[in-house]
Every structure is written in C-alpha cells, then in structure tokens.
Amino acid sequence: MISGHGDDAFHFSRPMVANFSSNVYGHVDLEPLKAHLRQRLDAIGHYPEPEPYSLERALAGRLGISPASVCVTNGATEAIYLTAHAFQDAHPTILGPTFSEYADACRLYESEPRGARRAMIWLCNPNNPTGGVIPKEELTKEIEENPETVFVIDQSYGFFTKEPLLRAAEAVRYPNVIQLHSMTKRYAMPGLRLGYITANPALTEKIRAVRMPWSVNALAVEAGLYLCEHPETGPIDLDGLLAETQRLRDALNALPGLSAAPTQTHFFLCHLDKVSAADLKTWLAENHGILIRDASNFEGLDEGHFRIATQTPEENDALVEAIRQYLEERR
Amino acid sequence: MISGHGDDAFHFSRPMVANFSSNVYGHVDLEPLKAHLRQRLDAIGHYPEPEPYSLERALAGRLGISPASVCVTNGATEAIYLTAHAFQDAHPTILGPTFSEYADACRLYESEPRGARRAMIWLCNPNNPTGGVIPKEELTKEIEENPETVFVIDQSYGFFTKEPLLRAAEAVRYPNVIQLHSMTKRYAMPGLRLGYITANPALTEKIRAVRMPWSVNALAVEAGLYLCEHPETGPIDLDGLLAETQRLRDALNALPGLSAAPTQTHFFLCHLDKVSAADLKTWLAENHGILIRDASNFEGLDEGHFRIATQTPEENDALVEAIRQYLEERR
Numbered sequence: 043m044i045s046g047h048g049d050d051a052f053h054f055s056r057p058m059v060a061n062f063s064s065n066v067y068g069h070v071d072l073e074p075l076k077a078h079l080r081q082r083l084d085a086i087g088h089y090p091e092p093e094p095y096s097l098e099r100a101l102a103g104r105l106g107i108s109p110a111s112v113c114v115t116n117g118a119t120e121a122i123y124l125t126a127h128a129f130q131d132a133h134p135t136i137l138g139p140t141f142s143e144y145a146d147a148c149r150l151y152e153s154e155p156r157g158a159r160r161a162m163i164w165l166c167n168p169n170n171p172t173g174g175v176i177p178k179e180e181l182t183k184e185i186e187e188n189p190e191t192v193f194v195i196d197q198s199y200g201f202f203t204k205e206p207l208l209r210a211a212e213a214v215r216y217p218n219v220i221q222l223h224s225m226t227k228r229y230a231m232p233g234l235r236l237g238y239i240t241a242n243p244a245l246t247e248k249i250r251a252v253r254m255p256w257s258v259n260a261l262a263v264e265a266g267l268y269l270c271e272h273p274e275t276g277p278i279d280l281d282g283l284l285a286e287t288q289r290l291r292d293a294l295n296a297l298p299g300l301s302a303a304p305t306q307t308h309f310f311l312c313h314l315d316k317v318s319a320a321d322l323k324t325w326l327a328e329n330h331g332i333l334i335r336d337a338s339n340f341e342g343l344d345e346g347h348f349r350i351a352t353q354t355p356e357e358n359d360a361l362v363e364a365i366r367q368y369l370e371e372r373r
Numbered sequence: 374m375i376s377g378h379g380d381d382a383f384h385f386s387r388p389m390v391a392n393f394s395s396n397v398y399g400h401v402d403l404e405p406l407k408a409h410l411r412q413r414l415d416a417i418g419h420y421p422e423p424e425p426y427s428l429e430r431a432l433a434g435r436l437g438i439s440p441a442s443v444c445v446t447n448g449a450t451e452a453i454y455l456t457a458h459a460f461q462d463a464h465p466t467i468l469g470p471t472f473s474e475y476a477d478a479c480r481l482y483e484s485e486p487r488g489a490r491r492a493m494i495w496l497c498n499p500n501n502p503t504g505g506v507i508p509k510e511e512l513t514k515e516i517e518e519n520p521e522t523v524f525v526i527d528q529s530y531g532f533f534t535k536e537p538l539l540r541a542a543e544a545v546r547y548p549n550v551i552q553l554h555s556m557t558k559r560y561a562m563p564g565l566r567l568g569y570i571t572a573n574p575a576l577t578e579k580i581r582a583v584r585m586p587w588s589v590n591a592l593a594v595e596a597g598l599y600l601c602e603h604p605e606t607g608p609i610d611l612d613g614l615l616a617e618t619q620r621l622r623d624a625l626n627a628l629p630g631l632s633a634a635p636t637q638t639h640f641f642l643c644h645l646d647k648v649s650a651a652d653l654k655t656w657l658a659e660n661h662g663i664l665i666r667d668a669s670n671f672e673g674l675d676e677g678h679f680r681i682a683t684q685t686p687e688e689n690d691a692l693v694e695a696i697r698q699y700l701e702e703r704r
Contacts, residue, residue, distance in 0.1 A: 047420075047423050047586065048420075049419060049420040051419075052422060052427070064419075064420060066420075068418070072415075072417065072418055075417075076414045076415075076417070079414060079417070080411050080414065083407045083410060083411065084403075084407075085564045086403065086406075086407070086410070086562045086563075086564040086565045086596075087399070087403055087561055087562060087563070087564060088380060088382075088395075088563060088564050089378075089379075089380040089395065089397075089563040089564065090563075090564055090566075091383060092378050096383070116447060116588060116590075117587055117588075119585055119586060119587050119588070120585065120588070122585075123585045143585075143586070147585070150583060153484065154485070230418055231417045231418060232417075232418070232419060232420040232421075232587075232591075233416045233417040233418060233419050233420065233421055233590060233591030233592065234417045234590055234591070234592070235421075235587060235588075235590045252481060254450055254451065254453075254454045254474075254478070255378065255450060255474070256448055256450050256563075256566060257447060257448075257450070257451070257566075259447075259564060259565055259566045259590050259592075259593065260563075260564030260565070261564065261565070261590075261592060262590065265417075
C-alpha cells in the first residue's frame with residue numbers, strides 16, 4: 043500500500059474545517075441513514091450472512107440483473123483485491139495515472155505464469171485522480187473487438203458524471219467485463235465500507251471462489267438494504283456540483299503558478315509550477331485547517347500535483363483564497 | 374467456504390427464540406457499547422484509517438506489548454486469511470476437527486512449493502467445536518522444541534475458559550508463534566467484525582505486507598477503542614456460565630441415544646446415536662424456534678454431531694425438553 047491516501051486528517055493535530063482531499067462529497071445529508079442505523083444497531087449482536095446474499099438480491103433487483111451477477115464487498119477496495127486474486131494468472135495492464143490499489147492488488151497476487159496469460163485491462167471511469175471519462179462508444183468498441191481481454195472497469199465515481207457510462211445491465215452481457223462499484227462515494231459513508239462487483243456470472247463465480255466469509259459487516263448490509271429501498275437518500279444536485287466544479291477550477295486556474303486540469307466529474311488535478319504539493323498541503327492544513335490530496339504519489343504524476351474534490355461554494359472560495367495567499371508569500 | 378455455519382437463522386422463515394448455534398454467548402449487555410456507537414455514528418461519513426493504527430496502539434497498551442506486534446483485522450476471519458496468505462509457502466498441518474476456515478484459507482493461497490517448506494501448525498485453543506484446551510505447558514514445550522515450526526494459535530475463545538493459556542505478552546517473545554484473537558466473541562458483537570493478530574514483529578511485518586487498506590470499518594474501530602477503555606463492558610459471569618455448561622451437558626447426557634462430550638469452555642459437542650443432526654436441527658427450528666449447530670460438516674465428525682453453546686438456564690431447560698420430545702417421537 044502506498045503511504046499518503048486522502049482523508050488523512052488524523053495526521054494533523056488541529057481539526058480540519060474543510061476537506062478537499064477525499065473524492066467523497068462531504069455534504070450529503072446522512073441523517074435519514076443514520077436514523078435507520080440507530081434503530082438497527084442490534085445487528086451488531088449477530089453474524090452477518092457469511093455471503094451477503096440478501097443485499098446482492100436487492101441490488102440485482104435495482105440494477106435489473108441476476109443476483110448471480112452481483113458480489114457485495116467490504117468497500118470497493120475488497121472488490122479490487124478479489125478481482126486481482128481471482129484473475130492472478132492474467133497479465134494486467136493498468137491505464138494510469140490512476141488509483142494505486144489496482145497495481146498494489148495485482149502485485150500482491152502476482153504468480154508465476156503457467157503458459158499463455160489472458161490480458162486484463164484495469165481502468166477507472168471516471169478516473170481517479172484525473173476526473174476523465176472514456177467515451178462509452180470507444181470503450182464498448184474495445185470490449186467487443188478484444189473478447190479475449192478482460193476489462194476491469196472501476197465505476198466508483200459513476201454517479202458523479204453526466205457522461206454516458208456502460209450500465210451494469212449492459213456490461214453483464216459481455217463475458218469479458220467486470221465492473222467495480224462503490225456505495226461509499228454516492229452516499230458519503232466511507233466509514234461503513236460497502237462496494238460491489240457486477241459481471242457475467244461466469245466471472246463472478248471465479249470471484250466468489252476467493253471471497254472470505256463475513257467480510258461485509260452487518261451495519262453495512264443494513265445500510266445497503268436501506269439505500270436500495272430509499273435510493274434518494276442524501277440527494278445530491280449533480281448539475282450544481284459539476285457547475286461549481288467548473289467555477290472552482292476557473293478560479294484556481296486564474297492563480298499564477300497553478301494550473302487546474304479539465305474534468306468530467308466533481309474532482310480534478312492541479313499542478314504547481316514551482317512548489318511541491320506536499321508543502322502546500324502541510325501549509326493549508328496547519329494554517330487554515332484545509333485538507334487537500336497531495337497527488338505526487340500517483341504513478342506518472344510529479345511532486346507538483348494535487349487533487350481537489352469540490353465542496354460548498356463558501357469552502358471552495360476559502361480554498362482559492364488560502365492558496366492565493368500561499369503563492370503570494372512564495373513569490 | 375463450507376456451506377452451513379452457525380447463526381444461520383436466515384435459513385428459516387419463523388423467528389428463532391433461542392440460539393445455541395453460535396459460539397457467541399448471546400446474553401451480553403450491549404447497551405453501553407450501543408449507546409457509544411449511537412453517539413459516534415458520524416464516523417460512517419469518513420474513511421477509517423487505511424491501517425487501524427490507533428486501535429493497534431490501544432490494544433498494545435492493554436496487552437503490554439509493542440504496537441508493532443498487533444494487527445487489527447476485519448474479524449478473526451481476516452486474521453486467518455491474512456496469515457494463510459503471508460505464509461503461503463509454509464506446509465500447513467491443521468489439528469482437527471476444528472474450524473473449517475483454516476483449511477479453506479490455506480487451500481486458497483496454496484502455491485507451488487519452491488524448495489523446502491517451513492512447517493506451520495494451526496490450532497484453535499479452546500478448540501471449536503470440541504471445547505478442548507491444550508495444556509499451556511505442553512504447548513509451550515512444543516513451541517520451544519520446534520523453533521522452525523510456526524504455530525498459529527486461534528485464541529478467539531480465550532476469554533471463555535479457566536484453563537491457563539499463553540498470554541499475548543508471552544507469545545510475542547517467540548519468533549514462531551502467531552496468535553489470532555476475536556473481539557466479537559467476548560463482547561458479543563459479531564456483526565461489527567473485529568479481530569486482531571498478535572505476534573513477534575518479524576511475523577506481523579509479513580502479515581501487514583498482505584493486508585489491504587481500510588479493511589476494518591470505522592464503527593468497529595470506534596467499538597474497539599471504547600472496549601479498550603471500558604473492558605468490563607457487558608460483564609460475563611464466567612464461573613456461572615461454565616457451571617451452567619456442565620449442568621446442561623449432564624442433562625443432555627441423561628437423554629437416551631445422545632452423548633455430550635466433555636469441554637473446558639462454554640460450548641461442546643453432542644452426538645446422536647441413530648438420527649442425523651441435520652434432522653434434529655430442522656425439527657428444533659421449525660417446531661420450537663430453537664437453533665443448534667449441525668456439526669456434521671466439520672472434517673472428522675459425522676452426521677450425528679451437533680454443537681451447543683450454553684445460554685440462559687431457562688433456554689437450556691427448553692432445549693433439553695425439546696430434544697427429549699424429539700427423541701421420544703423417534704423411539
């Protein structure tokens with residue numbers, strides 16, 4: 043595992059007042075979900091199902107696919123590790139810069155090749171940390187033209203874009219597509235750990251074979267069942283969030299010595315010309331209680347890169363103002 | 374994974390009124406812990422630490438060992454799977470009949486041996502499902518006389534016996550002992566998933582190297598920190614529970630056609646001479662809402678075996694009476 047992920051406020055002694063460091067949008071109203079969990083706390087007193095079939099059935103119903111096509115996991119992270127494990131004989135190619143866990147997971151399960159290896163392409167769509175989306179037509183064409191290649195598509199941020207994406211009901215028809223999903227991001231509950239895999243049953247079967255029992259805790263299952271019944275929990279104004287993302291990006295781009303890259307979702311990469319993201323991160327945390335994601339540890343990026351996930355307009359203005367101050371002091 | 378673990382009330386449409394099927398003692402007062410979690414529900418909105426260092430430090434403090442010797446895990450199950458993965462080159466011997474996950478985990482990570490393999494012995498102490506405890510002196514002698522063999526000792530039920538066991542502070546001094554622990558059993562919160570490994574840092578280092586980030590959810594971490602501060606949460610009268618275990622065992626042994634084996638903890642094996650445990654299990658569930666553990670799927674046991682974990686005297690009496698009725702109907 044790399045050192046230095048986002049949402050790492052625990053590194054600092056002072057409390058953070060604004061958190062741009064995690065791709066989880068932090069202003070979702072969690073109250074209805076929390077009220078439900080308060081009522082269902084007795085669930086801690088019993089084992090969850092060894093394999094979370096009840097939630098797999100509920101998700102399958104919502105997605106319009108067979109329960110055999112759904113594997114619920116301990117966060118999208120377990121989805122990544124299970125996929126790497128189940129396909130350890132494949133030859134992975136990772137489209138980077140991207141989330142470091144794909145490479146870490148593939149390395150962990152890497153085994154001596156025994157003969158010809160099936161190709162496996164890992165991609166994140168929308169991509170973390172760049173925010174880019176591969177056009178659906180282009181991706182579909184690649185999938186259809188390369189039936190021997192397995193495509194692992196992490197759609198953890200799928201809710202947060204207006205670009206067309208491959209839907210689960212479309213993807214499960216292909217024998218060579220595995221989609222990874224997160225319930226954490228859309229519903230802003232990363233503490234609970236809840237993700238899932240959707241794929242053709244011939245692929246999920248291999249994944250189930252390497253899954254340990256009871257990996258998904260009972261409150262995550264309760265939350266997942268509740269959210270299947272109440273998908274509009276914590277409604278997010280996506281149009282507003284994406285418009286605010288462009289406003290924030292423009293404001294950052296107007297600062298001298300900083301460039302903010304285009305994005306198709308609610309987070310994006312920035313680059314500092316002359317100073318390191320690590321230095322800016324520490325300065326913002328210590329002086330303003332503002333947390334950003336130093337992105338220099340993404341393979342393919344350099345020490346000037348950091349990642350910003352859009353928050354409220356007030357918080358975004360405070361971020362721009364703080365960075366302006368930082369850059370002026372260093373001119 | 375085997376099919377047919379305990380605590381499987383979800384298989385039956387009627388609600389269960391008494392649960393003897395899980396080794397978790399179901400009459401722990403969880404109210405203080407639940408009250409704490411209700412207050413800390415905001416933790417679901419943030420990522421847990423990628424590796425749960427804060428809880429590892431707290432546990433190390435309580436156990437009188439170095440934090441480097443503690444790995445907190447997603448239930449004791451993850452502790453088993455991580456150990457099997459980190460030591461996949463070892464040659465495992467499993468002292469059975471015992472918990473099936475040791476064999477499942479070793480099989481999952483089994484790799485082609487590359488040269489001489491270090492021996493690794495897996496044992497559960499007290500043992501599930503038999504309730505037996507290996508005398509501490511005997512175990513210590515084996516460990517010291519076989520320094521090249523790694524001993525994996527699952528002490529998940531360590532709280533539930535009066536027999537002397539190897540303490541974590543003693544065990545971490547050996548370079549060849551890995552202890553697995555559960556917070557689930559002692560504190561009756563299997564739904565939260567919380568376990569940990571203690572071992573010499575030379576061994577935990579190998580285990581940390583195969584651990585995925587964020588595997589322990591934020592509420593499990595909150596619960597663990599609370600329980601380190603308030604270890605007397607849900608006090609259990611162990612002397613009373615063990616005495617009641619002997620009373621229940623004697624009552625079951627008095628039934629014709631059934632034998633209940635000796636135990637050194639709060640659960641024990643029973644054997645039916647002429648009928649199958651599967652049939653008794655279904656009959657008890659459907660007619661009395663009583664859940665037992667069909668133990669016939671433990672390797673080395675047969676279809677007459679079932680496991681009982683002692684509950685309240687009233688529930689225990691109801692169990693004995695129901696089994697008496699079942700056996701009489703079948704005479």
